[in-house]
Amino acid sequence: MRPRLSLPALAAAMIATGTVALPIQASATTEPSSQTASPGVYRMTLGAFTIIALSDGSFDLPTDQLLIEPRPGEVKELLDRAGLPAAVPTAINAFLIDTGTKRILVDAGSGALLGPSLGKLLDNLRAAGYRPEQIDELLLTHLHPDHVGGLADGGRMTFPNAVIRVDRSEAGFWLDKANRSRVDDSVKGSFDAALTSLQPYIAAGRLKQFEPGEKLEPGIMAVAMPGHTAGHTVYRIESRGQTMMMWGDIVHVAAVQFPDPRITIHFDSVTGEAEAARETAFGDATRKGYWVAASHIAFPGIGHVGSDGTGYMWKPADRNAR
Numbered sequence: 001m002r003p004r005l006s007l008p009a010l011a012a013a014m015i016a017t018g019t020v021a022l023p024i025q026a027s028a029t030t031e032p033s034s035q036t037a038s039p040g041v042y043r044m045t046l047g048a049f050t051i052i053a054l055s056d057g058s059f060d061l062p063t064d065q066l067l068i069e070p071r072p073g074e075v076k077e078l079l080d081r082a083g084l085p086a087a088v089p090t091a092i093n094a095f096l097i098d099t100g101t102k103r104i105l106v107d108a109g110s111g112a113l114l115g116p117s118l119g120k121l122l123d124n125l126r127a128a129g130y131r132p133e134q135i136d137e138l139l140l141t142h143l144h145p146d147h148v149g150g151l152a153d154g155g156r157m158t159f160p161n162a163v164i165r166v167d168r169s170e171a172g173f174w175l176d177k178a179n180r181s182r183v184d185d186s187v188k189g190s191f192d193a194a195l196t197s198l199q200p201y202i203a204a205g206r207l208k209q210f211e212p213g214e215k216l217e218p219g220i221m222a223v224a225m226p227g228h229t230a231g232h233t234v235y236r237i238e239s240r241g242q243t244m245m246m247w248g249d250i251v252h253v254a255a256v257q258f259p260d261p262r263i264t265i266h267f268d269s270v271t272g273e274a275e276a277a278r279e280t281a282f283g284d285a286t287r288k289g290y291w292v293a294a295s296h297i298a299f300p301g302i303g304h305v306g307s308d309g310t311g312y313m314w315k316p317a318d319r320n321a322r
């Protein structure tokens, strides 16, 4: 099946074609947190590890154009129930794992690719007390522009000492020029963004590909959950009996996809697989009760999943508890 549009490619296409006036607009930033001076930084402990959520910013996602609903009208009903408009304010989050010996960043935000309401990851990394040179490893959940755009700036490595790790199928798909020539024009931009962002690391011999299920560091394992993209990966983080799953793009619009995980989004490469991955992830998180960290759930994107009888619910971390 052909890959669908990526978020920025679609946004750009819609602006270019006049499909919508302005699908991505700056939305209100997250509310201030009392546990840190910076509203784009959230810190918690996981066993011996420190986990730091870093905001890359927020954009308005036009659900009426991007979500695919099993029953007509369902998305609007669920949004109404949550008090949300059709253009849903949507976070982009990345997560830093400080193991005590290594600093590992999961995803890199959008950099300069998606406009001024985004690309705030570096500012928030510095606000958390880290410099980009201190990042030892970057684990990518997948190679869409909102996850890789922050890797490079003007052809130079933003994280000059980091090794970049990505699933072998994911790298194989996006870095293969033959695939680029086969997709719709609107998707080509995502191929260009992935290559441009990774190129300086490839040139430096710092792009390392892994197999599904591989242990990448003590306490950190790659779990393949394809569907959103060919090699979409969730990272399992474990320290001293505490577990967190870093979900990447298992969910895009929490207010509708927790109540009904069958609701999909046009960015998915293979819709049915993405839906199945979401059902699996929600069920597993509910049964086992571990922490979840998600790229597009309201900052900090950290919480737990529960069942509410007919569907699932997101239980955000208490931002004032720590």
Ligand SMILES: [Zn+2]
Pocket (backbone or CB within 6 Å): 144, 146, 147, 249, 295, 296
């Ligand atoms: Zn994403």
